[in-house]
Amino acid sequence: MKIVKAYQNFAGKCKDHVTYMMNISAYALPEDLQNDINAAKERFGSIRDEIAGTCDGDSAASRVNNLLQGLKKRYIDWYLAEHAKHRLDIKESKRKNQLMQSGTRSDLSRLEEIDFLPGAKLSALETELARLKTCYELTPDKLNSVTVCSSCKFVPGSAEPIVKGQLDSIEERMEGMLAEWTKSLHDTVSDPTLSDQMQYLTAEQQSRLKAFIDTAELPEPVDVYFIEAVKKYITGFDVVTIDSAKLLETLIKRGPCNEDDFRKAFNDLLSQAIRGKDKSKLRIVVK
Numbered sequence: 619m620k621i622v623k624a625y626q627n628f629a630g631k632c633k634d635h636v637t638y639m640m641n642i643s644a645y646a647l648p649e650d651l652q653n654d655i656n657a658a659k660e661r662f663g664s665i666r667d668e669i670a671g672t673c674d675g676d677s678a679a680s681r682v683n684n685l686l687q688g689l690k691k692r693y694i695d696w697y698l699a700e701h702a703k704h705r706l707d708i709k710e711s712k713r714k715n716q717l718m719q720s721g722t723r724s725d726l727s728r729l730e731e732i733d734f735l736p737g738a739k740l741s742a743l744e745t746e747l748a749r750l751k752t753c754y755e756l757t758p759d760k761l762n763s764v765t766v767c768s769s770c771k772f773v774p775g776s777a778e779p780i781v782k783g784q785l786d787s788i789e790e791r792m793e794g795m796l797a798e799w800t801k802s803l804h805d806t807v808s809d810p811t812l813s814d815q816m817q818y819l820t821a822e823q824q825s826r827l828k829a830f831i832d833t834a835e836l837p838e839p840v841d842v843y844f845i846e847a848v849k850k851y852i853t854g855f856d857v858v859t860i861d862s863a864k865l866l867e868t869l870i871k872r873g874p875c876n877e878d879d880f881r882k883a884f885n886d887l888l889s890q891a892i893r894g895k896d897k898s899k900l901r902i903v904v905k
């Protein structure tokens with residue numbers, strides 16, 4: 619009877635720590651922590667078995683708890699670091715909102731309406747930005763009783779993207795995209811073959827467009843009137859869009875081939891895309 623009581627006492631006093639360890643064992647933990655947890659499981663077995671001889675559940679429980687407490691602390695430190703890598707804090711969250719409402723983004727959104735600019739690239743970047751998750755609710759104390767953040771339920775070792783440093787990267791890419799689009803737009807509207815189109819624009823549209831052609835600088839902000847002027851101006855062009863995925867697929871499908879075959883594959887695709895178009899007005903865009 620004394621032994622049964624000692625075991626019960628032991629089990630009751632270690633229960634919380636043991637359950638916690640069992641829960642975290644389900645995650646992809648760092649190797650050293652995982653190894654030490656495995657070793658602790660064996661140590662747990664031998665401490666428990668010693669109770670048969672000592673009948674001292676209290677002392678066995680306190681040895682197990684000391685052992686598991688250290689592992690739990692290591693897990694909490696690691697989880698906090700992982701959580702910080704995968705969640706924006708309050709300051710970063712504000713910056714995310716600023717980026718979403720920035721002049722750069724709104725200029726890009728307007729320019730996206732122009733057919734030959736690759737709007738899908740902007741959508742991909744916007745999706746990437748929108749997906750960055752925010753959580754600034756977690757404190758070390760909260761992980762004493764639960765193994766994941768109760769606010770955002772971040773599961774460590776999951777395939778969630780790292781958000782640390784992403785805001786810098788997205789902002790840089792957004793600015794790069796605006797510079798690229800500005801250049802591409804400027805190259806297009808500066809084409810002298812289009813100048814006849816100018817007469818179809820209103821005086822205000824003409825002055826806006828001429829300012830852009832002269833300075834290569836977009837109006838601030840880019841507004842709907844500017845976009846309308848550009849659209850009207852470039853109607854002199856016949857824009858043909860070639861899907862980049864389709865282009866790649868056509869070339870990849872041929873497998874290794876000689877120069878003539880490669881040219882033929884490309885030419886076939888091109889001829890198909892521009893069939894029936896006026897070559898002098900043609901502008902080919904790969905999106």
Ligand SMILES: [Zn+2]
Nearest residue numbers: 753767769770
């Ligand atoms: Zn969280």
